[in-house]
Amino acid sequence: MTGESCNINDKEKSCCSTPAQEPAASLKEHWNNAYLNNAEDKLGWYEEFPQESICLVDKCNLSPDSVILNVGAGTTTLIGFLLLMGYTNIIATDISNDSLAKLKTSLGDEEDKITWIVDDLTKPVLLKNIPPVDLWIDRAVLHFFTEAGDQDTYFELLKSKVRKGGFVIFAEYNLDGATQCAGLPINRYNQEMLAEKIGNNFSLTDSFEYSYFMPSGAERPYVYTLFRKTG
Numbered sequence: 001m002t003g004e005s006c007n008i009n010d011k012e013k014s015c016c017s018t019p020a021q022e023p024a025a026s027l028k029e030h031w032n033n034a035y036l037n038n039a040e041d042k043l044g045w046y047e048e049f050p051q052e053s054i055c056l057v058d059k060c061n062l063s064p065d066s067v068i069l070n071v072g073a074g075t076t077t078l079i080g081f082l083l084l085m086g087y088t089n090i091i092a093t094d095i096s097n098d099s100l101a102k103l104k105t106s107l108g109d110e111e112d113k114i115t116w117i118v119d120d121l122t123k124p125v126l127l128k129n130i131p132p133v134d135l136w137i138d139r140a141v142l143h144f145f146t147e148a149g150d151q152d153t154y155f156e157l158l159k160s161k162v163r164k165g166g167f168v169i170f171a172e173y174n175l176d177g178a179t180q181c182a183g184l185p186i187n188r189y190n191q192e193m194l195a196e197k198i199g200n201n202f203s204l205t206d207s208f209e210y211s212y213f214m215p216s217g218a219e220r221p222y223v224y225t226l227f228r229k230t231g
């Protein structure tokens with residue numbers, strides 16, 4: 001089974017090959033399998049040009065040396081575009097070492113311009129030591145955290161790392177979105193739910209709904225938000 005085999009009408013279906021396989025021993029292995037068993041451009045979250053994220057990054061008016069943290073980066077094309085936009089202080093992190101290895105390879109010589117961190121956002125160790133972040137970018141990561149404790153840990157890290165005046169981009173499955181992805185259950189969001197989670201020290205700067213189409217052609221409705229830390 002590949003990402004292409006997902007059923008366009010079945011929101012319970014996941015978006016890559018992992019569910020048809022033996023259960024992974026750990027979350028890390030689960031995600032590594034997703035990346036090792038599928039070409040990047042067949043994954044159910046692949047974007048050739050991540051236009052919506054880039055639009056929101058643009059709105060932040062950051063200086064080139066701003067610290068940009070892309071959480072759950074996987075093999076995203078966004079990192080390459082951030083480099084093209086002139087950003088020099090990018091951190092890419094993921095629980096999957098294999099995804100980051102693929103992303104490094106795709107960047108060629110540029111890979112040494114990125115700080116690479118393999119860590120679990122729900123049990124962060126190395127991420128606790130990164131410098132203050134000017135922009136936190138999460139596309140399709142937070143919605144995998146269905147346990148309240150995991151969400152709390154994620155938001156504690158975010159709130160402690162994003163500096164005052166810094167920004168946060170979320171792009172998550174919205175309330176019309178699928179209930180599973182990559183064989184894992186999804187906690188779906190709307191703008192208000194994200195605002196409540198991130199708390200009063202952040203104000204909403206932008207928000208919109210966006211329908212992403214998977215390589216299979218299946219529609220996946222997302223909510224995009226941009227928050228700024230004001231308090």
Ligand SMILES: C[S@@+](CC[C@H](N)C(=O)[O-])C[C@H]1O[C@@H](n2cnc3c(N)ncnc32)[C@H](O)[C@@H]1O
Pocket residue numbers: 027031045046047071072073074075076077093094095096099119120121122138139140141144
């Ligand atoms: C659906 S993919 C999205 C990848 C990328 N953000 C993009 O837009 O192409 C979700 C990513 O989150 C990562 N991830 C899942 N759980 C994680 C965790 N607990 N800590 C860090 N990364 C995690 C996965 O390895 C995967 O790369």
